[in-house]
Every structure is written in C-alpha cells, then in structure tokens.
Amino acid sequence: MLYIVIPVFNRKNFTKECLLSLKRGTNQNFKVIVVDDGSTDGTAEMLREEFPEVEVLFGDGNLFWTASVNMGIKHALQQGADYVMTLNNDLEVAEGYIENTYKWMAQKPNAIIGALEMDAGTREPAFGGEIVDFKLNKVRHLLHELPKEKQVGLHAVSQLPGRGLLIPRAVFEKIGLLDQDRFPHYVADYDFTHTALRNGFELYVNYDAKLYTYPEESGERQNRQSKSLANFYKHLFDIKGGGNLRDFTRFTLKNCPTPYIPYYLANGYARRIFGYMLK
Template sequence: MIHIVIPVFNRKHFTRECLLSLRKQSNTSFSVIVVDDGSTDGTADMLREEFPEVKVLFGDGGLFWTASVNLGIKDALQHGAEYVMTLNNDLEAAPDFIENTYKWMKEKPEAIIGALEMDAATREPAFGGEIIDFKLNKVRHLLQELPKEQQKGIHQVSQLPGRGLLIPRAVFEKIGLLDQDNFPHYVADYDFTHTALRNGFELYCNYDAKIYTYPEESGERKNRQSKSLKNFYNHLFDIKGGGNLRDFTRFTLKNCPGPYIPYYLANGYARRIFGYMLK
C-alpha cells in the first residue's frame, strides 16, 4: 500500500478538494497522512469532521514544508510503508492517478516516480519533469520536447518536485530523509532526488499519472505579481522565497560538480535577482 503524506498550513479549501479527489480514485489501495503545521483556519476541525479516514499529525507552525513531510514519512515508515508519496494540498488527483501510479511502480519498483502536472484552469499539461545540465547551466523541460503522441508512459529525468512523488522505502534506507536543516521549505525535493540519483536510483516522470495544479495560487507567483522592495527582499531571502539565495547556494554546493560551481552560482544569482524584475 502507498502511504500518501500531505503537509498543510491553512488554505483548508484546497485540502478539502485534494482529499475529495483522492476519495474518487479507481484504486483505493492507499492511506493518507496529513501533517497540519499549526493551521488557524479550522483545518483540523474540517479534517476530523469530514475525513475521519485520514490520519492527522500536528506541528506547531515551525515545521515548514520539509520537516512536515519528514514527520509524515517517519510515521509511515514506522508503520511498515514500502512506498511513500509526497503530495501537496493545493492540487487534485485525476481519478486514475493511483491506478496509473501502481501500473508503473510494478514496472520500476526501485525507482522514484513523479507525476505529470496539468494546469487546473486550462486542463493542459504544465510540467513533465526536467533534465539538468550543470556544465551548460541549462534545464531542459521534457514536456516541451516530447511530441503529443509521446506524452504517455514514463520518461527518465534528472530531478523532480515533491508534488506526487512516489519514493520506495529502499531510498530512505540508503540516503535518509529530506534535508530539512539545509532546505526547510523549498528545494528539498530537488535536492533529495539528486541525492537519490547519485546513489543509483532512477528517476522517472509518469505521464499517465496526472495531478491538476493551480500555479497562480503559489506564494512565489503572488509575490511576483505584486512587486515591491519588501517582496523583492522576501523573494531572495525569506524562507518561503522562490529565489532564496541561501537555498540556491546550498543546493549548488551540494549537487553541482565542482568545476562548474562558480559559473553555475554566478548565472543563478543573476537569474534570481534580475529575473524577479523582468517577469
């Protein structure tokens, strides 16, 4: 059985829709752990009253994404989970999402497998995995390269986000949990998948397992929509800033091959600083 871990902080309307979409799955062989990190909008009451089948763990508001996910993962592993999936609350799963996850999990039982992200508004594919080239400082978006007729099945990638990320127990046993000390909120998922890749685990994006996301609702997207000096500072230095320079530096030093680090850092700093102003 897959154990799904969902970290939440407020925005209970998203959590409700996410859990309702899981209730509609054609394959119900999974359990759900929600980690509520100090929500103040009635999330806990809603979970207790509307979703009694969901296990809820609580934080005090200081866990952020990575520690919340780790708390859920540890609980799942302690209860014998062979596969853990991390899932954000601001998305909905297609009815055959779990069914198609199992389909390819059986083909690649030792691999980490991500999901195809669809834009909830347009119903069009939005993200299908990435291949990073540290030498050229370039990220290839696989979805942009694949013809429509090939956008199915699984495709090998080199990094994946934590939205719908299926992780075998063997990965945790070899490399441990996500790095909550260095990456408390963002980047931990990418760092984790890079670490797994270096340790011999394959990464795939499953184009048959679809999740519907709301990109305009992300904190970083809203930060960019309302530009100000304060939001610019938050973008670069806040723990939830999408361009956090500390996180980027730590990620680079940990994952980029040594000879390419200076150029990769310089290019990345420039993109984060000037990109905020231009986009």
C-alpha cells in the same frame, strides 16, 4: 502499502478538494497522513468531521514544508509503508492517478516517480519533468521536447518536485529523509532526488499519472504579481522566497560538480536577481 503524506497550513478548502479527488480515484489502496502545521482556519475540525479515515499529525507552526513532510514520512515508515508519496494540498489528482501509479510502480519498483502536472484551469499539461545540465547551465523541459504522441508512460529525468513524488522505502533506507536543516521549505525535493540519483536510483516522470495544479496560488507567484522592495527582499532571502539565495547556494555546493560551481552560481544569482524584475 502506499502512504500519501500531505503537509498543510491553513487553506482548508484546498485540502478538502485534494482529499475528495483522492476518494474519487479508481484505486483506493493507500492511506493518507496529513501533517497540519499549526493551521488556524478550522482545518483540524474539517479533517476530523469529514475525513475520519485520514491520520492527522500536528506541528506547532514552525515546521515548514520539509520538516512537515519528514514527520509524515517517518510515521509512514514506522507503520510499515513500502512506498511513500508526497503530495501538496493545493492540487487535485485525476481519477486514474493512483491506478496508473501502481501500474508503473510494478514495472520500476525501486525508482522514484513523479507525475505529469496539468493546469487546473486550462486542463493543459504544465510540467512534465526536467533534465539538468550543470556544465551548460541549462534545464531541459521534457514537456517542450516530447511530441504529443509520446507524452505517455515513463520518461527519465534528473530531478523532480515533491508534488506527487512516489518514493520507495529502499530510498529512505539508503539516503535518509529530506534535508530539512539545509532546505527547510524550498529546494529540499530537488536536492533529495539529485541525492537519490547519485546513489543509483532512477528518476522518472509518469505521464499516465496526472494531477491538477493551481500555479497562481503559489506564494512566489503572488509575490511576483505584487512587486515591491519588500517583496523583492522576500524573494531573495525569506524562507519561503522562490529565489532564496541561501538555498540556491547550498543546493549548488551540494549537487553541482565542482568544476562548474563558479559559473553555475554566478548565472543562478543573476537569474534570481534580474529575473524577478523582468517577469
């Protein structure tokens, strides 16, 4: 059985639309767990009244993304889940999303599989997987490399985000849950997939499984739109800062091959500091 884990904090309208998109799907062979980390906007009431089939777990407002996801994953595994999918609430899935997930799950039962992200506004592809080259300090974006006719099926990658991330039970049994101590909010998904890859699990993006995202709604995007010294500080040091230097340092020390660490860190610090000012 596939369990879908969705961490939420307020923004109940996004949560509602996300769940409705799942209900419109051509395959309903899944269960949903929502982890509500202290919402104050009526999310719990909305879920109880409109989605009684959804199981809801509650946090106290201090879990952040990673601990919320881990709470849901642990519960799913206790219920006997064969696969767990992490899904953010600020997205919607295409009608064939689950159906095409099962299609490729059968072909690669032990692989971790991500989704093709589409911009919800333009309906154009926005993200299709990445391959990291630590030696050259480069990230290849497959969506920019693949011609249109090849943007189907599975494509191997070296890291994946947690938006629509399908994870077999065997992965948790071998490497454990996401690292919520080092990465409480951002980077935990990338760290988890790098760890899985080192432990022999394949990573793919499924170009047949499409989900629709709202990039302008991300906290980091809004931070950049309203630049100030206070927001610059949040960008670099806040737990929800997209350029958090602590998280980047921990990720590098844990995942980058030792010979390339100094250059990778220096380059990454520069991009996070100066990139905020330039973008």
